[in-house]
Amino acid sequence: MRMRQLRLILFWLTLAITLIAAPSAHAHLMNTGFGPFSDGLTHLFVTPEDLLPVIALALMAGLRGPRFGRAVLFALPVAWLAGSTAGLLLASPVALPVTETIVTIALGVLLATDRPLPRAAVVCLAILLGLFHGILNGSELPKQSLSSQISAAGVGAALFVAVSLLAGQAASIRVLWVRVAVRVAGSWIVAIGLLMLGWAMRIPG
Amino acid sequence: MKCFQTRAMKNFIRHAGAVRRSFVVVFFLLYPLTVFAHKRGGEAIGFASGFLHPISGLDHILAMVAVGMWGAQLGAPAMWVLPVVFPMVMALGGMMGLIGIKLPGIELCIALSALALGFAVCREARPKLWVAAIIVGVFAIAHGHAHGTELPLGASGVLYSIGFVIATGLLHALGITIGLIHRWPAGRIALRVAGAVVAMGGVFFLWKAISGEAA
Numbered sequence: 001m002r003m004r005q006l007r008l009i010l011f012w013l014t015l016a017i018t019l020i021a022a023p024s025a026h027a028h029l030m031n032t033g034f035g036p037f038s039d040g041l042t043h044l045f046v047t048p049e050d051l052l053p054v055i056a057l058a059l060m061a062g063l064r065g066p067r068f069g070r071a072v073l074f075a076l077p078v079a080w081l082a083g084s085t086a087g088l089l090l091a092s093p094v095a096l097p098v099t100e101t102i103v104t105i106a107l108g109v110l111l112a113t114d115r116p117l118p119r120a121a122v123v124c125l126a127i128l129l130g131l132f133h134g135i136l137n138g139s140e141l142p143k144q145s146l147s148s149q150i151s152a153a154g155v156g157a158a159l160f161v162a163v164s165l166l167a168g169q170a171a172s173i174r175v176l177w178v179r180v181a182v183r184v185a186g187s188w189i190v191a192i193g194l195l196m197l198g199w200a201m202r203i204p205g
Numbered sequence: 206m207k208c209f210q211t212r213a214m215k216n217f218i219r220h221a222g223a224v225r226r227s228f229v230v231v232f233f234l235l236y237p238l239t240v241f242a243h244k245r246g247g248e249a250i251g252f253a254s255g256f257l258h259p260i261s262g263l264d265h266i267l268a269m270v271a272v273g274m275w276g277a278q279l280g281a282p283a284m285w286v287l288p289v290v291f292p293m294v295m296a297l298g299g300m301m302g303l304i305g306i307k308l309p310g311i312e313l314c315i316a317l318s319a320l321a322l323g324f325a326v327c328r329e330a331r332p333k334l335w336v337a338a339i340i341v342g343v344f345a346i347a348h349g350h351a352h353g354t355e356l357p358l359g360a361s362g363v364l365y366s367i368g369f370v371i372a373t374g375l376l377h378a379l380g381i382t383i384g385l386i387h388r389w390p391a392g393r394i395a396l397r398v399a400g401a402v403v404a405m406g407g408v409f410f411l412w413k414a415i416s417g418e419a420a
Binding site for chain 1: 295296301
């Protein structure tokens, strides 16, 4: 049992580092050559600004139990898709790096502290995160194009996969130190968020 | 305890192949990025440069490994509270450095950190958890601030920050792993000796910092 958990951690560590080490990309720049759906599917995994809060939320929901994980599994992609659709209606791209970072820090703090939140609160967080990032993503996509909507669907599918895997793994944790390791991951997300905030607020020169 | 150790060691040996394979995979996935580790035109260019930053200075390495060793020596919950506190508070210090908030005596505090943490490990100091967290937190601010002011300008520091935090966390994990020898009587002595070595390193850095400030 213990070694099974260790293998799972190593798997996720490998996957996380692979994804984190990938070059940063934005929705309008990502081009896999496999069409808009694949572009959207890949976008989440090569954009740490989007991926970090998703990881924090999925792990937090998973730590609370399978019911929480299942709720986030459906709430987050649906809210993200709704946000993307709303973002497509906006005239110009929206960029809110400071707010984006504060959201990441807040979710990291919730994961690190392992606070027992009610399910409704976790679902609300998922909806707010989905709408917020969805609007930011959608506003960057080309307007009035079918491929933009297909790309947004790809992001939704990637979210579904990411949340199901992360929340599922977190929900299956039975060993205390593995739970602690997940909380440490939350503190790392907070630390990354604080540094990102420093970058965002940095005045050049 | 002995039974647990034996079983854990047997399990580790049985699954050592999987562990090795995972490390090999991680290495090869990260390897191509190392060619871009140099700073290009003063920009923060990504994960590799951020990852290498905390491990580029011996004073930082000693302090971060010592935090892990001290945590392991103190046992739960300090073993994980200190490494959780350090990256967060260090990042707070880094943020202050990035946005230009000045703090006095940073170099002295960094040199003192290796000395104090090494001394704590050497003496097997057992303060209350909140006292240990404050000590670690103060030093973390100093280390983070120094890193923050050194960080190059860049369009996006996200990957750089991720690399930076992961490297710091891995240094703590290394310290905790070393500190686990505390379970055995000989290991306990070896750990205290390691603490003394860290403290001596701290004396060297303190002397350098004082002579540097005097000059």
